[in-house]
Amino acid sequence: MNIFSLDWYLIAIIMFVGFYCMLASRSIVRQLIGLEIISKAAMLTVISAGALSNNLIYAQALLITMIVIEVVVVATGLALLVKNFRLHGSADIWTLSSLKG
Amino acid sequence: MDKGLLAYLLIPLLSAVIIPFAARTRPKMADILANVTLLAGLANLLWLALRPSMIAGGFADIPGDGLSLLLVAAVYLVGLCVTFFSAYFIEEGLPNRPAYYSLLLVSVAAMTGVVTTTDFFTLYVFIEVLAVTSFALITTDDSSAGIEGALKYFFLTFPASVLIIVGIAILMMTLGSLSYENLRLFMASDAPAGPVTFASALIMLGFIVKSGVVPFHTWTPDAYQGAYAPVSAHLAGIVTKISGVYAIIKLATLLRFFDGRAQALSEMLMFLGMLSIAVGALAALKQTNFKRMLAFSSISQIGYIVLAAGLGTPLAIMGAVFHLINHATFKTVLFLNSASLEKSTGTTDMDKLGGMEHSMPWTSWTSIVALLSTAGVPPLSGFWSKLLIILALWESGLRVYAVLALLFSIVTLAYFMMMQKKVFFGKKTPASERVQEVSAPLLAPVVLMSAIIVALGLLFPYFYAYVKVVAERIIL
Numbered sequence: 109m110n111i112f113s114l115d116w117y118l119i120a121i122i123m124f125v126g127f128y129c130m131l132a133s134r135s136i137v138r139q140l141i142g143l144e145i146i147s148k149a150a151m152l153t154v155i156s157a158g159a160l161s162n163n164l165i166y167a168q169a170l171l172i173t174m175i176v177i178e179v180v181v182v183a184t185g186l187a188l189l190v191k192n193f194r195l196h197g198s199a200d201i202w203t204l205s206s207l208k209g
Numbered sequence: 210m211d212k213g214l215l216a217y218l219l220i221p222l223l224s225a226v227i228i229p230f231a232a233r234t235r236p237k238m239a240d241i242l243a244n245v246t247l248l249a250g251l252a253n254l255l256w257l258a259l260r261p262s263m264i265a266g267g268f269a270d271i272p273g274d275g276l277s278l279l280l281v282a283a284v285y286l287v288g289l290c291v292t293f294f295s296a297y298f299i300e301e302g303l304p305n306r307p308a309y310y311s312l313l314l315v316s317v318a319a320m321t322g323v324v325t326t327t328d329f330f331t332l333y334v335f336i337e338v339l340a341v342t343s344f345a346l347i348t349t350d351d352s353s354a355g356i357e358g359a360l361k362y363f364f365l366t367f368p369a370s371v372l373i374i375v376g377i378a379i380l381m382m383t384l385g386s387l388s389y390e391n392l393r394l395f396m397a398s399d400a401p402a403g404p405v406t407f408a409s410a411l412i413m414l415g416f417i418v419k420s421g422v423v424p425f426h427t428w429t430p431d432a433y434q435g436a437y438a439p440v441s442a443h444l445a446g447i448v449t450k451i452s453g454v455y456a457i458i459k460l461a462t463l464l465r466f467f468d469g470r471a472q473a474l475s476e477m478l479m480f481l482g483m484l485s486i487a488v489g490a491l492a493a494l495k496q497t498n499f500k501r502m503l504a505f506s507s508i509s510q511i512g513y514i515v516l517a518a519g520l521g522t523p524l525a526i527m528g529a530v531f532h533l534i535n536h537a538t539f540k541t542v543l544f545l546n547s548a549s550l551e552k553s554t555g556t557t558d559m560d561k562l563g564g565m566e567h568s569m570p571w572t573s574w575t576s577i578v579a580l581l582s583t584a585g586v587p588p589l590s591g592f593w594s595k596l597l598i599i600l601a602l603w604e605s606g607l608r609v610y611a612v613l614a615l616l617f618s619i620v621t622l623a624y625f626m627m628m629q630k631k632v633f634f635g636k637k638t639p640a641s642e643r644v645q646e647v648s649a650p651l652l653a654p655v656v657l658m659s660a661i662i663v664a665l666g667l668l669f670p671y672f673y674a675y676v677k678v679v680a681e682r683i684i685l
Contacts, residue, residue, distance in 0.1 A: 136360070139364060143364070143367050143368070146368065146371050147367070147370070147371050147374070149371075150370075150371040150374040150375050150378075151374065153374070153375050153378040153379070154374060154377065154378040154381070156378070157379065157381050157382040158378075158381065160382055161381065161382045161385060163381065163385070166381070167381065170330055170377070170381075173330075173334065174333075174374065177333075177334060177337045177338075178337075180337070180338075180341055181337055181340065181341055181367070181370070184341045184344045184345060184363075185344070185363050185367070187345075188344060188348065188356060188359050188360050188363060189360075191348060191351065191356050192356050192357070192360060195351075195353055195356060196353075204357050204360060204361070206353065206354060206357060207354055207357055207358060207361075207430070207431040207434055207435055
């Protein structure tokens, strides 16, 4: 077993932890944390793929851009959470059920 | 990046930066700047594509692959209709008026970026920019429904970005590059395609989630129904098409579905397309909210595009591109009409409305044009795109899909007729007493779009020549 297959095992475990965090919790904040963990695992795949194909510089360039993009997306998500909390006074995902049909 | 079209990305971005400063003391400046930017861009594009020498030459001198130019024009057209409508729709007191226009222009710029880029990483960057602006735009009026829709949109489409990132990583490892051209060359060679197809399938799955194809469609109705009224026209008309469906069509041509190198992926995509035609149409039949019904109809129409993209023959790609444009026109009309209804009656619940055809004749008639086009009634543009898709399916021997696609277009007509009967025909209900037609500026974008629907239907041979050039360039 070489170092790279170890990488990918680790990525799979982190991704599983993230999905478990999303499935097991009712709070929107914890759901967002779960999403963050999943997306960190995805970023590890990029750097691992870069190392594996001797293309580390390219992978680093991509990764830094991805981190910046992700910060923006997560900031927007947090803003939505705050707006929702101010409106409903709770962060429970199951209260979001007024739109259905 | 297609450098010839770079200006269409940068100028709205520049306007978006200028608007908050220019509109600090005079809020109306924001409306004017946004409209002028998009109108100038659209006029420029029309001259580029429709000048007499270009039409006479059969569109042979179109820059780039033609698809980018066509979709940039569609983005600007829908963007202009939405900003013009918003200028008269927004209440005077709305505090974040400049921010609203800035976000709309950034969203137009991001969509231009999506359709002009030539590698997967830039595609990912622009898709995320587009998603961020959409989250913010949905919650423009800070309503409870808007925030709920935006949160669902956020939570259910964020995992799509993860799939796209993993796909990009594996593509980098197996192909060594992320450009479209390399993928096309690789798929045209004889090398074993397994890992590259797997990476492309992951990327495609991400875009399937983002476009709301059926197993992943749950966010679509909530986001469209909850969104601020003109924004739902923007989202349904163009944003989800560009952020999801465009990339699916692009991948379908890059993976060369027509020569069977990614057979399993192609079949899977066609199955999902058919499923979303069926589920979208059947769910739309039993909706009572106008906007929610339009959202399910949107899912169903996206199904046609995905079905055609999954088939991947030149005729099917022509049908898919044409249906993408048609969908942008008729869904914008219907959503803007729902916004007009909301403004004059205060509700979009179809059970509370009725007999609006006498008090709102223009809204009623433009809705009829748009719904007949969606259902594929002959002289209108929707007929030609559905005809191309069904012909392509029949020609490839997929008779079952062809027949089902035809049958569900009758279901489309059925649910739209039910909507028209409930909202516009019949007796007046208490909610629709003393309702006035909305003012002329609010009708102008809708009438323009309806005129385009009729014109595209009647001038189909010219448009066919254009789409044929596009299909030849992106497939060969």
